[in-house]
Amino acid sequence: MKPDSTTKLWMYDQMLKSRVFEREIEKIYMEGKTPKFDLAKGILPGELHISAGQEPCAVGVIPHLTEGDWVGSTHRSHHVAIAMGIDGYKLTAELFGKNTGLCGGYGGHMHLFDKDKNFSTTGIIGEGLPIGLGAALAFKKQGSGNVAIAYTGDGAVNQGAFHETLNLAAVWQVPLVVIVENNGWAVSVPTSLSTSITYNVARAATYGISGALIEDNDPYQIYTAAHEAIERARAGGGPTLIEIKTHRIEGHFMGDAQQYRTPDEMAEIAEKDPIPLFHDSLIRDSVASASELEQIKASVQVEVEDWIKFARDSEYPAPDDALKMVFSN
Amino acid sequence: MTDNSGRKLNMARAISEAIAQEMRLDANVFCMGEDIRHVAGIWGHTAGLHEEFGDERIMDTPISEAAFIGAGVGAATQGMRPIVELMFADFFGVCMNSIYSAAAKTHYMSGGQFNVPMVINTAVGGSYGDAGQHSQCLYSTFAHLPGLKVVLPSNAYDAKGMMTAAIRDNNPVVFMLHKNLLGVPFLGDERRATTIVPRELYEVPLDKAKIVREGTDISLISLGASLYHCLDASTELEREGISAEVLDLRSIAPLDREAIIATVAKTGRLVAVEDDYKSYGVTSEVIATAVETDISLLRSAPQRIAYPDVSVPFSRPMEEFCLPDKHDIVAAAKRTF
Numbered sequence: 001m002k003p004d005s006t007t008k009l010w011m012y013d014q015m016l017k018s019r020v021f022e023r024e025i026e027k028i029y030m031e032g033k034t035p036k037f038d039l040a041k042g043i044l045p046g047e048l049h050i051s052a053g054q055e056p057c058a059v060g061v062i063p064h065l066t067e068g069d070w071v072g073s074t075h076r077s078h079h080v081a082i083a084m085g086i087d088g089y090k091l092t093a094e095l096f097g098k099n100t101g102l103c104g105g106y107g108g109h110m111h112l113f114d115k116d117k118n119f120s121t122t123g124i125i126g127e128g129l130p131i132g133l134g135a136a137l138a139f140k141k142q143g144s145g146n147v148a149i150a151y152t153g154d155g156a157v158n159q160g161a162f163h164e165t166l167n168l169a170a171v172w173q174v175p176l177v178v179i180v181e182n183n184g185w186a187v188s189v190p191t192s193l194s195t196s197i198t199y200n201v202a203r204a205a206t207y208g209i210s211g212a213l214i215e216d217n218d219p220y221q222i223y224t225a226a227h228e229a230i231e232r233a234r235a236g237g238g239p240t241l242i243e244i245k246t247h248r249i250e251g252h253f254m255g256d257a258q259q260y261r262t263p264d265e266m267a268e269i270a271e272k273d274p275i276p277l278f279h280d281s282l283i284r285d286s287v288a289s290a291s292e293l294e295q296i297k298a299s300v301q302v303e304v305e306d307w308i309k310f311a312r313d314s315e316y317p318a319p320d321d322a323l324k325m326v327f328s329n
Numbered sequence: 330m331t332d333n334s335g336r337k338l339n340m341a342r343a344i345s346e347a348i349a350q351e352m353r354l355d356a357n358v359f360c361m362g363e364d365i366r367h368v369a370g371i372w373g374h375t376a377g378l379h380e381e382f383g384d385e386r387i388m389d390t391p392i393s394e395a396a397f398i399g400a401g402v403g404a405a406t407q408g409m410r411p412i413v414e415l416m417f418a419d420f421f422g423v424c425m426n427s428i429y430s431a432a433a434k435t436h437y438m439s440g441g442q443f444n445v446p447m448v449i450n451t452a453v454g455g456s457y458g459d460a461g462q463h464s465q466c467l468y469s470t471f472a473h474l475p476g477l478k479v480v481l482p483s484n485a486y487d488a489k490g491m492m493t494a495a496i497r498d499n500n501p502v503v504f505m506l507h508k509n510l511l512g513v514p515f516l517g518d519e520r521r522a523t524t525i526v527p528r529e530l531y532e533v534p535l536d537k538a539k540i541v542r543e544g545t546d547i548s549l550i551s552l553g554a555s556l557y558h559c560l561d562a563s564t565e566l567e568r569e570g571i572s573a574e575v576l577d578l579r580s581i582a583p584l585d586r587e588a589i590i591a592t593v594a595k596t597g598r599l600v601a602v603e604d605d606y607k608s609y610g611v612t613s614e615v616i617a618t619a620v621e622t623d624i625s626l627l628r629s630a631p632q633r634i635a636y637p638d639v640s641v642p643f644s645r646p647m648e649e650f651c652l653p654d655k656h657d658i659v660a661a662a663k664r665t666f
Contacts, residue, residue: 118407
């Protein structure tokens with residue numbers, strides 16, 4: 001199944017929105033962090049993981065979801081959150097730690113939760129896989145026809161939780177789609193030093209489940225593979241492992257000097273930036289004109305700046321709100 | 330019509346009865362863990378459940394605690410109320426992330442959006458020669474982490490009521506089963522833990538300690554199997570004219586600090602007793618609670634009896650040396666006078 005023109009334009013819009021959002025957030029993040037880089041300084045403290053380059057992994061998958069489906073993403077999740085249609089005002093305010101944020105400032109950039117969209121992220125590598133397994137188990141028990149999408153990175157595939165989850169998902173035949181965003185790096189460790197096989201998708205065969213490999217971050221191929229996997233899961237056909245060879249344009253986190261990457265690799269990554277490639281393909285395929293795409297860009301910029309203004313203008317939680325929320329009533 | 334007639338049940342049977350009755354009422358409750366279908370989770374606390382509820386709701390799992398306890402979190406956020414098994418608390422090392430990072434933090438980090446109504450059953454305690462990796466209590470290891478409720482019933486009546494409350498609670502509850510108390514045929518049995526248990530469902534709150542023996546001269550504060558050592562010690566102290574009050578904490582987190590303060594205010598003397606490692610433990614917290622509230626409540630230095638800070642040895646005389654008993658408690662009590 002291929003996306004229609006409306007979906008293609010949506011994909012562009014969402015990828016661009018994520019990119020523009022991150023570029024603006026990066027600038028704000030650096031406020032107060034020069035000349036000496038200090039995680040604690042500035043209006044956006046803590047770590048910041050940029051998803052730039054990995055946007056296709058979100059926009060190829062999310063269009064297939066319906067209400068009630070669960071999505072779990074990683075510490076690098078802005079692209080997925082935005083494609084999920086999570087309220088941009090709340091998303092941005094959460095990064096700022098404001099009381100108008102998605103989680104009221106209790107979560108932050110690595111721990112985004114949105115009950116309305118049934119979305120969550122985690123800062124622990126591999127943690128979301130068992131949780132997705134449990135969401136899928138709940139859907140099977142409830143007969144809801146919903147699916148669980150568990151995003152993870154190539155850094156997680158050597159965690160026990162990854163293998164335990166694939167095995168149990170297969171034993172239970174639950175509607176779980178595991179998506180490995182393989183950007184080739186676990187912080188600074190390349191897959192050549194971490195992983196015994198070339199393609200993680202081979203693990204699918206190990207556990208007797210379906211697998212799909214997308215070699216080059218192609219939004220349309222991701223769209224097709226995700227469609228098949230999600231429909232199979234909804235129909236009771238069990239789990240699927242999808243591996244996407246994608247690209248991390250930035251460092252592991254902001255402030256990462258990336259001395260472990262060569263200039264050649266960086267140049268190659270820049271050439272493979274999915275957004276200009278997608279932009280050009282839309283024109284080439286007569287999906288949109290250059291001026292129409294410019295309009296999208298302009299409106300995305302306005303939208304993102306509006307989110308940021310909202311976040312800047314919002315209030316912080318009361319300091320002693322920290323003492324709430326430990327338990328649910 | 331409430332049936333209060335009750336009958337004597339051991340703790341394991343009381344727990345399985347609570348689970349069965351709650352499962353009949355709530356279709357979202359299900360159990361998963363190792364060996365729960367045919368050998369009742371090995372401790373007997375899931376006995377009879379598989380026969381009644383079948384494979385869909387009583388699920389045997391592989392030895393993959395990280396995955397199935399994490400799956401409990403995921404299922405709990407999607408409207409289910411899972412009861413999952415960590416067969417021995419000692420096994421937490423292979424799955425602690427799913428417990429303390431996922432289960433415990435989801436409500437807080439999501440700003441209250443997602444609840445994790447999940448019970449984690451886990452067996453604690455030694456004294457039967459299972460040595461270093463199958464005998465620990467680890468109360469404070471779990472209780473130290475915000476977001477987990479941690480409870481340890483000491484008798485069948487409390488066990489049924491606390492299990493009912495735990496299943497209905499909207500938070501993750503680490504439900505500790507003390508191996509000395511359950512009534513497991515192949516383990517030493519503390520007969521006093523087998524009590525009259527009402528047939529109908531009832532709740533015992535997860536945040537309230539209970540005075541199990543009234544006294545005026547000294548407070549013995551404890552939990553689980555150690556509680557019975559305190560009761561034995563109190564009998565001995567009585568013979569010497571010392572009236573000991575015994576408080577069963579029942580809940581480790583949250584800790585019923587009011588009950589601790591109240592009994593210490595009444596007696597002015599305190600011995601805290603547990604079978605978990607001594608440093609940074611339950612007894613430390615009990616004593617800190619009393620002391621930081623009002624030092625003048627105490628007429629003498631409080632004492633604590635706990636497992637020494639060593640791994641659990643195998644050899645019988647060494648293990649017996651390490652475990653608290655009534656003689657330790659009596660001696661400590663006398664030191665407060």
